[in-house]
Amino acid sequence: KIAKQTMPNYGGLENYQLVSKLGDGAFSKVYEAIKLSTNEKVAIKIVRKLELNNQQKASVLKEAQIMRTLDHPSIIKLLDFIETKEHYFLILELCEGGEIFHQIVRLTYFSEDLSRHCIRQVAEGIKYLHEEKGVIHRDIKPENLLFVPIPFKERITPLPPNEFDEPKEDEGQFIEGIGGGGIGQVKIADFGLSKVVWDQQTMTPCGTVGYTAPEIVKDERYSKSVDMWALGCVLYTLLCGFPPFYDESIKILTEKVSKGQYTFLSPWWDTISNEAKDLIENLLHVDPEKRYTILEFLDHPWMKNKAMSDIDKD
Numbered sequence: 276k277i278a279k280q281t282m283p284n285y286g287g288l289e290n291y292q293l294v295s296k297l298g299d300g301a302f303s304k305v306y307e308a309i310k311l312s313t314n315e316k317v318a319i320k321i322v323r324k325l326e327l328n329n330q331q332k333a334s335v336l337k338e339a340q341i342m343r344t345l346d347h348p349s350i351i352k353l354l355d356f357i358e359t360k361e362h363y364f365l366i367l368e369l370c371e372g373g374e375i376f377h378q379i380v381r382l383t384y385f386s387e388d389l390s391r392h393c394i395r396q397v398a399e400g401i402k403y404l405h406e407e408k409g410v411i412h413r414d415i416k417p418e419n420l421l422f423v424p425i426p427f428k429e430r431i432t433p434l435p436p437n438e439f440d441e442p443k444e445d446e447g448q449f450i451e452g453i454g455g456g457g458i459g460q461v462k463i464a465d466f467g468l469s470k471v472v473w474d475q476q477t478m479t480p481c482g483t484v485g486y487t488a489p490e491i492v493k494d495e496r497y498s499k500s501v502d503m504w505a506l507g508c509v510l511y512t513l514l515c516g517f518p519p520f521y522d523e524s525i526k527i528l529t530e531k532v533s534k535g536q537y538t539f540l541s542p543w544w545d546t547i548s549n550e551a552k553d554l555i556e557n558l559l560h561v562d563p564e565k566r567y568t569i570l571e572f573l574d575h576p577w578m579k580n581k582a583m584s585d586i587d588k589d
């Protein structure tokens with residue numbers, strides 16, 4: 276096979292055949308691979324230990340340790356963890372669609388239905404993390420949201436079939452509309468910055484029970500709200516194709532974020548429903564106390580909209 280000749284070999288990964296590179300980070304590379312004993316497709320996040328200091332090594336171990344405790348359809352599963360002298364290998368459930376980020380680039384922006392379809396699944400994952408596990412992700416963004424594609428034949432087109440622009444399967448065209456525009460299950464990846472704020476045994480804030488200071492208890496709520504801010508930024512970006520806060524200069528960008536300076540820019544936002552805007556406004560509050568929790572998010576009217584019910588925009 277071609278792959279065998281061009282893919283690197285790693286000591287410790289003898290049970291896997293690397294197929295292609297999926298991602299490239301500062302400290303890690305992610306490959307698609309086949310587990311030889313089962314023929315199962317997986318993703319492998321490879322981290323070189325040589326370039327890491329002790330704190331960074333500890334954080335990779337923590338990433339794996341947190342992922343190991345998680346079991347939810349909206350969260351990438353850690354299938355195995357291998358440590359050798361030179362590497363850490365995180366064997367992960369493969370998400371063949373790749374990043375939601377690339378789909379935004381490809382489609383320019385998502386319809387409200389497709390945005391809802393995606394963000395609901397992300398929110399279900401966050402609800403599981405926040406409410407059941409006491410885990411804060413802290414790096415929610417379109418690059419860390421992956422998806423499983425809907426098989427082409429099962430995709431639903433919103434329009435009656437048109438003989439002149441019948442989509443061709445080999446073009447891998449994504450049809451936007453109800454049913455997900457080719458986007459099936461969405462999954463949260465990259466727990467590299469995640470943190471546990473609960474004791475998993477006692478389901479109380481980390482620290483000695485009974486001796487926990489009020490600011491620690493409050494801190495738990497604040498830290499959850501960072502994921503909610505990020506969720507608001509993701510939803511904004513899905514709906515219009517660009518992020519709520521942007522500037523060439525990091526200094527000005529930081530200032531805009533800290534003041535919560537964003538707008539629903541015309542003409543892009545003119546046709547987007549008021550419910551969607553209201554939901555975003557409730558997430559992009561500078562004051563974390565005012566920001567929606569994940570339960571409030573899932574309870575918002577826009578989230579409860581059935582497909583097509585937001586046709587009557589004003």
Ligand code: ADP
Pocket residue numbers: 297298299300301302303305318320351367368369370371373374418419421464465466467
């Ligand atoms: P980093 O810490 O370097 O950001 P990530 O865990 O986010 O590492 O992985 C980097 C990239 O690799 C992701 O943005 C995605 O494109 C790809 N990737 C990671 N995990 C998977 C997976 N399970 N399935 C498919 N692609 C993945």
Ligand code: MG
Pocket residue numbers: 418419465
């Ligand atoms: Mg990442």
